[in-house]
Amino acid sequence: MDFRNKPLRNVAFAFLFMTSLGYAAQDKQQADYRDYQNAPEHVKTFYKTQHANQTYDFASKKLSQYGQLNHGTYSIWETLELLNKMVDESDPDLELPQIQHALQTAEAIRQDGQPDWLVLVGLIHDLGKMLAFWGEPQWAVVGDTFPLGCQFSDKIIFSETFKDNPDSKNPNYNSKLGVYSKFPQNIGLKNVIMSWGHDEYLYQVIKEQSSLPDAAKFIVRFHSFYALHKEGAYQYLLDEQDKTLVPWLEVFRKYDLYSKSAKTVDVAQVKPYYVALIKKYFPKEKLQW
Ligand SMILES: [Fe+2]
Ligand SMILES: [Fe+2]
Numbered sequence: 001m002d003f004r005n006k007p008l009r010n011v012a013f014a015f016l017f018m019t020s021l022g023y024a025a026q027d028k029q030q031a032d033y034r035d036y037q038n039a040p041e042h043v044k045t046f047y048k049t050q051h052a053n054q055t056y057d058f059a060s061k062k063l064s065q066y067g068q069l070n071h072g073t074y075s076i077w078e079t080l081e082l083l084n085k086m087v088d089e090s091d092p093d094l095e096l097p098q099i100q101h102a103l104q105t106a107e108a109i110r111q112d113g114q115p116d117w118l119v120l121v122g123l124i125h126d127l128g129k130m131l132a133f134w135g136e137p138q139w140a141v142v143g144d145t146f147p148l149g150c151q152f153s154d155k156i157i158f159s160e161t162f163k164d165n166p167d168s169k170n171p172n173y174n175s176k177l178g179v180y181s182k183f184p185q186n187i188g189l190k191n192v193i194m195s196w197g198h199d200e201y202l203y204q205v206i207k208e209q210s211s212l213p214d215a216a217k218f219i220v221r222f223h224s225f226y227a228l229h230k231e232g233a234y235q236y237l238l239d240e241q242d243k244t245l246v247p248w249l250e251v252f253r254k255y256d257l258y259s260k261s262a263k264t265v266d267v268a269q270v271k272p273y274y275v276a277l278i279k280k281y282f283p284k285e286k287l288q289w
Helices: 005-021 041-053 056-066 076-083 098-111 116-124 127-132 159-164 178-182 198-206 214-222 240-258 267-281
Strands: 073-075 286-288
Touching: 041 159, 056 198, 073 076, 076 098, 076 116, 076 127, 076 267, 098 116, 098 240, 098 267, 116 214, 116 240, 116 267, 127 198, 198 214, 198 286, 214 240
Parallel strands: none
Antiparallel strands: 073 286
16 A cells, blocks of 8 residues: 555644544533634644635646546545544544544434435545545645635635635635626536535545435535535525535534544444445445545
């Protein structure tokens, strides 16, 4: 397995750093999650860097680069195990390895009797974090996502830090509709360039390699777009199909956030159920990444 040294070192560092903070998600009330004003300094620094660097040009280039899916061939379960080495620096609520976040989310959905495709979304939704293994910095992998090529909403967390983003001074990009103004209003999210990260990457991977329903693919693609599904911003970019799918983001958010717990899932015990579920919606065992 070819792990480039730098990302692995970063991942190991992030893990040690967050463990030493002792920022446990255990026994939290719902209001305590995503408390960014009282977030650790490294989370604030993360967003300052992300907001300065995620430009329309950057995200467009990453989309065409990774859209080629030429970074290797892996099964879903293999990527889950690879991500077990990673902790998300942008997340103030989680210090467990990613496989536990995946399984905790999926198990919470399963226990609520939701459709099996939603359970599978719980399992796979963060697998786009494989970007870290391909050498991408954390700010191009994790964190909330937002539209590019148009005005930054003040509903985005730490929106004041967009002053460091060159797009905020570019008249092509800083009006309400920006590059989308040449299209009729309500262009639809499928035509919007979002900040580059694990959501869009995994969507590129699964869009033609799985038989998951549109709602599942929409959740994968936009689950980190909190300004939309939590704050209601950017309604003017949504088309009719988006409007019918946004409620799924709200459903999913509950599981993605509130299933985070220090109590771990027994991987060996649940694995057979998930291997069968993956098989149902992914015709080929190995996917192009
Ligand atoms: Fe995510
Ligand atoms: Fe997640």
